Structures are given as C-alpha cells and as structure tokens.
Amino acid sequence: MLDDLILIALLLSACLYWFSGQRVKEAALKAVQTHCLELDVQMLDEYVALAGIRLKRDRTGKMQLQRTFRFEFSSTGNERYNGVCMMLGRRVESIQMEPYRFDS
Incomplete structure (x- = not known):
C-alpha cells in the first residue's frame, strides 16, 4: 500500500x-521569436531545444x-547561426546570438 x-x-x-517544463519552453520560444523579429532575422525551424x-x-x-x-537563426537566408x-x-534571463552578417 505504501509502495x-x-x-x-x-x-x-x-x-x-x-x-x-513545457510551459517554460513555450515562453522561451515566444521570447526568441519576438527577439528575432525585432532584429529582423529569421528564426529557423521555429524550435528551441533544451x-x-x-x-x-x-x-x-x-x-x-x-x-x-x-536555437538557430539566419540573417541572409544562406547561413545558419546559433x-x-x-x-x-x-522569466527570460537573457538571449544571446552569435555575431552574424547582414545585408545593408
């Protein structure tokens, strides 16, 4: 019974x-999507991996x-960055992205 x-x-x-964990993952995905939109880069695969x-x-x-x-993103559509x-x-503590190229 106790077992x-x-x-x-x-x-x-x-x-x-x-x-x-799923709720935190969804919050992270939304935060990353918003961050990528603000920086005008494309989030690839629409996925964040723990x-x-x-x-x-x-x-x-x-x-x-x-x-x-x-997560992965692209600035020009040709390269993948992490x-x-x-x-x-x-709560989102930070979002960091590798340096990336952009077309002017």
Whole structure:
C-alpha cells in the first residue's frame, strides 16, 4: 500500500515537472521569436531545444531552475547561426546570438 502511494507520488511529480517544463519552453520560444523579429532575422525551424538545466538563485535569493535553450537563426537566408535563451524559472534571463552578417 505504501509502495503504491510512493509510486503514484513519483509519477505525479514527474508529470508536473514535465508540464511545467513545457510551459517554460513555450515562453522561451515566444521570447526568441519576438527577439528575432525585432532584429529582423529569421528564426529557423521555429524550435528551441533544451540544452541544460541547473539550479540558480534569483534576485531575491530563491532557488530556481535555470534552463538553457538553443536555437538557430539566419540573417541572409544562406547561413545558419546559433543562439541561446536562458530562462530562470518562467522569466527570460537573457538571449544571446552569435555575431552574424547582414545585408545593408
């Protein structure tokens, strides 16, 4: 009986973690899309890929999950460049992009 309750609690925790991660991934995707539009570059594949997770303290000292997402973009349509979106909890911490060429 106790083993069943522990198993159910573990499965429920895993599901909640996955759903929370999906919401953060969607927020990262929207932030990257908006950032690319502002810089007039094309986000490729319309996809962000989870590259890492670690614990980090936010400004108030609370422990949060910091997720790193990678994405690709193009400025001219010929080259592919890499970018990184860092999320702390559900908040965008930073978006960094490789230096890229642009046509004037």
